Amino acid sequence: MSKAVYIAPIDGKPGKPGQVYYPLTVRTVPKPTPQGKELLIKLTAASLNHRDLFLRQHLYPGVTFDVPLLADGVGTVISAGPEVSNAEKWKATGYRIMGGTKSYDKGTLQEFITLPESEVEEAPAHLSDAEAAALPLTGLTAWRALVSKAGERNSKDGAAIIVTGIGGGVALMALRFAVARGAHVFVTSSSEEKIQKAVELGASGGVNYKEEGWDKKLLSMLPAGKKNFDAIIDGAGGDSIEKAVKLLKVGGVISIYGMTVSPKMPFLMQAVLKNIDVRGSTMGSRKEFKEMVEYVREKNIHPVVSRTLQTEIDDLAGLDGLFEDMKQGKQFGKLVIDFGKTSNSKL
Template identity: 40%
Template sequence: MKAIVIKEIGGLENLEFKEVPQPEADPREVVVQLKFAGMNRRDVFVRQGQYPGVKYPSIPGSDGAGNIFAIGEGVTDFQIGDSVLINPALNWGDNPRYPSKEFSILGNPVDGTHAQFVKVPVENVYKKPDFLSLEEAAAIPLGALTAYRALFTRGKLQAGENVVIPGIGGGVATFLLQMAVANGANVYVTSSDDKKIEKAVKLGAKGGVNYRTSSNWRKELKSVIGNGVDLSIDTIGGDTFNELVSLANPGSRIVSFGATAGIVPNLLMPIVFLKQLDILGTTMGTPIEFKEMLEFYKKHEIHPVIDSVIPLQDIAKAHSLMEDGKQFGKIVLKIPE
């Protein structure tokens, strides 16, 4: 089969489109013939060696959708040809609060979805919702699972609350926006691009602020909201986190699952404890949350925002687009027949 292989840590030159052995289904496993696969920032980080335990050479990719190609012994819930999508969270374990020591994410160290075929445990495969195309189904797994847990399990989002999503534009941020709007929240965003804010408003955001052109984006955003914030979902860290603390209403929540701007400097802890804030960490989600996320998508018929569809063999273009951060929504890879 054809696949993308990361030869070693480094730049785009380490991405190879090459022939590799096709996987076979062991007991309680299935092999999926992929039609589309999603791109995540994780794929860039894997190439750059920013995760512990990464191995090379390896096939990246966490998100994918396609048809069941082969079934291992003991698999009874699926038939050859079923259209499915993949939950990339492997071996979460029994505790819903945090993953087990055996937890990993498809795409390194386990070979992933940027290939014509992938094998996964049967419990990580779900039938594709009828209202989603295979292209759309491939876009949602990692990002939508992360967003669902952040909003509902950790963030305890309620209808009518004010929600802030800084840095709108990436895949997870658009999932957060769509799900929060579907749940009746008042969503506000920030971005360095006015066009991204306009797109967010079209998806249901109440408004937003350009943090690059504003002299004081926190003050401006608070004026737009007209009140404080009940829930912030932060993937940025750095100085942005301090601004979210200042924006927070007493007794509100900040959920974090990223720190693209690095460490949080000079956090004023008295603001945190005097406001009685809950600061919550999260990553990925449980199998139950994955199922709940799919049901939420079905109930509200949410279609993910897809920025672009790029042939798998043009993987360097997809990585470059992800690194530039100019996309709005998900980058999807089309897998060759």
């Protein structure tokens, strides 16, 4: 048997979006058997994303009470279906967006899971279980926003980049990747503490976006020979394009992977005249996922983990504490539950 964590309806009914906060519940389910080209994975750690909080608030598409939560996870392959080409055991980190929705019936907040062998990658050996569990969704989103959308020329070897809202998982992975690629990275945050932590991770500097004239302050920080930034990696939206007009070079790129401030962004004529490219960026492709994992392995990159809860998978109070950190914006990096050392389920 296997334990799995779900969200539960209140009084047996779905709640109103944004006005409900679904409780967590644990179910004991049969341990799955791998079929065809599937792998049976004993999961050891899983991490939260904002989508998981939105699911509990009924603010994410396709909310369901019948699929275990969480999209990111790591585990060890313990058996394989009869059509798997290589049945050796390895640490695996998953690719697809999983957990809590009707679009896919898998989630990583459970002890055992079967996945097609094409949907997993060998986790880089230098990562702990918590770090590997923190990598997939944020790593891929950051990789596409930085490398695929901002472009090679604007994301490496002396390029000047702004990463907004440092402290979130995607922003921190974008920082990690950009620094490893030789770019000058500058960050924004409302927290001086988070800016300082980002500098310790390799950022060239940062500003508090609540301060008057923060955009001018950023421009004054540019390295010698640079008059403007090459790209902005943004998860906020709002007035990002208005600020980009002042900050970016002619033909610069603003790569947007989220809109936490506002779901609408006015596109200004100044941006047209400056030939600024605004590129929306979603999670990424299977090919990009493989490239991202290989780059993490090659460059020995470590995802930033804000807090790891080492406990039983059915520690709902502890899990609620991780969700509370996210609700209050306390985290700097990913929030992880590591249940590999405490699981009592038999293989």
